[in-house]
Structures are given as structure tokens and as C-alpha cells.
Amino acid sequence: MRIVLDGRRVGNGDIAVYFQNRAYFTKRGLNKRTLLHELYHHLVYVGEMDMSARKEERAANSFTRDFLNPKIFVR
Helix, strand or coil, X not given: CEEEECHHHCCCCCCEEEECCEEEECCXXXXXXXXXXXXXXXXXXXXXXXXXXXXXXXHHHHHHHHHHCCCCCCC
16 A cells, blocks of 8 residues: 555545555545554455445444554453
8 A cells, every 4th residue: 555645636525535555645634543544445455355335434434443442351
């Protein structure tokens, strides 16, 4: 995955987009949460997983949330 800081390629008022093995970010969108979200899209793309766009977005949000806030249970 190539990371490109080019806000002109990000449309629809979004802060990042993943397209053809490249993640495009605006300056405002280049943060840990957004980077992890787009990394999940990359993993789905490389793994050739067949998911609907809605399901993929939910899974990407869940992946990001779980990565940033791990729930570790210690006995």
C-alpha cells in the first residue's frame, strides 16, 4: 500500500480514500484512526475478500476501534 498526501484526489468531502493499492489522505485525515481504517481496506483488497461496501466499512470501523482500544482481560 502506498500512502499519498494529496487532498485533491480525495472527493465527496471525505478525509481519506483507498483506491487501487494507494491510500490518499488530506492533511486533516492523516491520523492513526484513519490510517488503520484505510489499512483494513488494503487488507481486504489484497486478500481478495468479497464483501459488500457497507459490510466492509463496518468491519473497518470495528478493526480500528478494537486496535486502538484493546480489551484485555487479566485474571
